[in-house]
Amino acid sequence: MAAQFENFEISEKKRQRSLKILKYWRERMIEQIETIAETELPVDERLKISRYRLMPDGSNVEELERQGRRIGIVTGIHGDELEGQYVCYELGRRIKEEASALCGIVDIYPAMNPFGIDNITRGIPAFDLDMNRLFPGNRNGDMNEYIAAEILKDMKGMALCMDIHASNIFLTEVPQIRINELHKERLLPIAEKANVDLVWVHGASTVLEATFAYSLNDSGVDALVVEMGVGMRITKSYGNQLTDGIFSLMKELGIWSGKVPEVRKPVISNDEKGEDVYYLNARTSGIFLKEKEHGSMVAKGERIGIIVNPLGGEILEEVEAPGDGWLFTIREYPVVDEGSLVGRILKGV
Amino acid sequence: MRRLNKEILYEIKALYRDDFRVTGYRFGKGEKSVCILGSLRGNEFQQIYVCSQIIRKLLELEKKGRIREGKEILVIPCGNPYSVNTKKRFWTVDNTDINRMFPGYSLGETTQRIAAGIFEKVKDYKYGIQFASFYMPGNFVPQVRMMKTGAENVALAKQFGLPYVVLHKPRPFDTATLNYNWQVWETNAFSIYTTSTSAVDKASAKQALDAVLNFLSKQDIIQYQGYEGYISRVVEGKDFVDVRAEHAGFLEQYAAAGEKVEKGQKLAEIRAPYTAGLLQVISAPVSGTVAFVHNEAMAYQNTAVYKLIPEADEI
Structure with a gap:
């Protein structure tokens, strides 16, 4: 009993000491929550976009930016995609746990579209606009264009920005980064270190020029688009995986001096021509019942799921893999119309 | 038939x-x-x-x-x-x-x-x-x-x-x-x-x-x-003049789509939603024709509540 008591004394002393050290460093770390864009609303409210900044005390922002030691984590552009909420929380929590290892600026923006988050809506409620089609925005434009322009202005000076999405409410995705072919050369080497399962390089499209990530990449700030999990839900394992990846990237950039976990090697899909992926679209309207989980390897002819008609108790369609590959997307939301996407398979993995 | x-x-x-x-x-x-x-x-x-x-x-x-x-x-x-x-x-x-x-x-x-x-x-x-x-x-x-x-x-x-x-x-x-x-x-x-x-x-x-x-x-x-x-x-669309609400609030429009307006003419008022206090008188910055008028009761801040097509000599 006495020995145990002694051990406890030692470990309690150690704990107190480490808490003291933590307190010391935390006191030397700046935590700021600031409004980076705001506008007046009609009735007794202001719309505010907030930034949570962590950086070592006494550091000079311009100097750290010049050294490439500023990272931004952005999420909530689509209000019903919540996977990034956990990442933002976890990132802040882990940094505060080991504040002495912070040697750059970490800017966390958990809610780019606060109306959307509040209304469980992908777009901007009241306007029915997709916020990710508004960039680069316009300082002299309407409320939404103004907010978009102000957001982009605040990203200036970052070495890297990660825009975290969660697919949508219909599809579940393995953690992945999507890169426009126009920015492949710059972004692929960074994306490979982000601890995701897949990096999907896709073809350029004019419509995508109005996205947040395109605007940033176009303006010279490296921006990665992360898609993982599913809308309206949080998958903690994916959040932890990506948070590990963010720490790994922070270490690369000289923002973090602490230990980081080894990152996994992602599958790279060079799909600029759009030939690498099988798209499984429903041939009929009905209720989709999945039989394979996302992340499964599937063989040609293997059943992915069925589309049924509850009004008659019949199978309307058996959804089969058109070829061998990796099922990296699967439909989560059961109701399908003819044409609804039920899965994606990366060929030949 | x-x-x-x-x-x-x-x-x-x-x-x-x-x-x-x-x-x-x-x-x-x-x-x-x-x-x-x-x-x-x-x-x-x-x-x-x-x-x-x-x-x-x-x-x-x-x-x-x-x-x-x-x-x-x-x-x-x-x-x-x-x-x-x-x-x-x-x-x-x-x-x-x-x-x-x-x-x-x-x-x-x-x-x-x-x-x-x-x-x-x-x-x-x-x-x-x-x-x-x-x-x-x-x-x-x-x-x-x-x-x-x-x-x-x-x-x-x-x-x-x-x-x-x-x-x-x-x-x-x-x-x-x-x-x-x-x-x-x-x-x-x-x-x-x-x-x-x-x-x-x-x-x-x-x-x-x-x-x-x-x-x-x-x-x-x-x-x-x-x-x-x-x-x-x-x-040209780029020549339209946007007239914006500086404040959010009740919007009262005084000019309709297609109406000719003179520079300085009152187009709308924005009033405080709780007290009816006047927040802004929106006037035409140029003479021209109303190409578009926002028709909702409340305006958000920065909304283009009017779009004017200026007289040809003002472009």
């Missing part, structure tokens, strides 16, 4: 709703001369209404043998009945906009398929006319809008006889609209904005009907003599 030449152009079988149908009405036979499309969004009631007026008139003209030999006209009043019937602006399940899906993809997602199905039927016409709407609720001075793709034909647009022909530079998302793709596929494409969207405005619907008949007559597609309309003024 002659039966309407009604045709289902595209169809999707649904699980619990009646089938989704895009219905077209054909008049005349021969060369694909003109295709007229009404609503693609669930709140575009005026656009359907205008098409119904056009269909009624074309039926009458066809009965009288006034559709030129060898010319075919297709009118599609609505490309999205599902959304209209549930009063949702965009697609019912995933909220995507069919008018951001052109030219479509027949093996793609539902709205890509609908766009592809519609485009397949409308793409070979010499002229394409779409009754369109703006994302902000408001009233317009009737106008023909064209994107500057290099393929736009301004002289033709003037033949509608509407007060204005507005040219604008396509933005990234415009490249997936019907109008843009019509032009790429070598159809002379025009978007017509009448005064309203979710409310029927009979006067501007009549003006749109006259404009379309006028145009068809000038292209020798129908034999018709009607109201000649205006000598259109051609304006």
Whole structure:
């Protein structure tokens, strides 16, 4: 009993000491929550976009930016995609746990579209606009264009920005980064270190020029688009995986001096021509019942799921893999119309 | 009485709703001369209404043998009945906009398929006319809008006889609209904005009907003599002057779409929603014509509550 008591004394002393050290460093770390864009609303409210900044005390922002030691984590552009909420929380929590290892600026923006988050809506409620089609925005434009322009202005000076999405409410995705072919050369080497399962390089499209990530990449700030999990839900394992990846990237950039976990090697899909992926679209309207989980390897002819008609108790369609590959997307939301996407398979993995 | 030449152009079988149908009405036979499309969004009631007026008139003209030999006209009043019937602006399940899906993809997602199905039927016409709407609720001075793709034909647009022909530079998302793709596929494409969207405005619907008949007559597609309309003024969209609300609050409008206003004239007031205190008097920064007026009771901060077309000497 006495020995145990002694051990406890030692470990309690150690704990107190480490808490003291933590307190010391935390006191030397700046935590700021600031409004980076705001506008007046009609009735007794202001719309505010907030930034949570962590950086070592006494550091000079311009100097750290010049050294490439500023990272931004952005999420909530689509209000019903919540996977990034956990990442933002976890990132802040882990940094505060080991504040002495912070040697750059970490800017966390958990809610780019606060109306959307509040209304469980992908777009901007009241306007029915997709916020990710508004960039680069316009300082002299309407409320939404103004907010978009102000957001982009605040990203200036970052070495890297990660825009975290969660697919949508219909599809579940393995953690992945999507890169426009126009920015492949710059972004692929960074994306490979982000601890995701897949990096999907896709073809350029004019419509995508109005996205947040395109605007940033176009303006010279490296921006990665992360898609993982599913809308309206949080998958903690994916959040932890990506948070590990963010720490790994922070270490690369000289923002973090602490230990980081080894990152996994992602599958790279060079799909600029759009030939690498099988798209499984429903041939009929009905209720989709999945039989394979996302992340499964599937063989040609293997059943992915069925589309049924509850009004008659019949199978309307058996959804089969058109070829061998990796099922990296699967439909989560059961109701399908003819044409609804039920899965994606990366060929030949 | 002659039966309407009604045709289902595209169809999707649904699980619990009646089938989704895009219905077209054909008049005349021969060369694909003109295709007229009404609503693609669930709140575009005026656009359907205008098409119904056009269909009624074309039926009458066809009965009288006034559709030129060898010319075919297709009118599609609505490309999205599902959304209209549930009063949702965009697609019912995933909220995507069919008018951001052109030219479509027949093996793609539902709205890509609908766009592809519609485009397949409308793409070979010499002229394409779409009754369109703006994302902000408001009233317009009737106008023909064209994107500057290099393929736009301004002289033709003037033949509608509407007060204005507005040219604008396509933005990234415009490249997936019907109008843009019509032009790429070598159809002379025009978007017509009448005064309203979710409310029927009979006067501007009549003006749109006259404009379309006028145009068809000038292209020798129908034999018709009607109201000649205006000598259109051609304006660049970038020359519109936005007049913005500096504050959010109750918006009281004093000038209507199409009205001529003088520089300094009071256009609107913004009042505090709880105390009725005056927050802003919105005045015209230039003399001109009201091209657009926001028609909601409350304005957000920075909203362009008016868009003015300045007098020619002010541009």
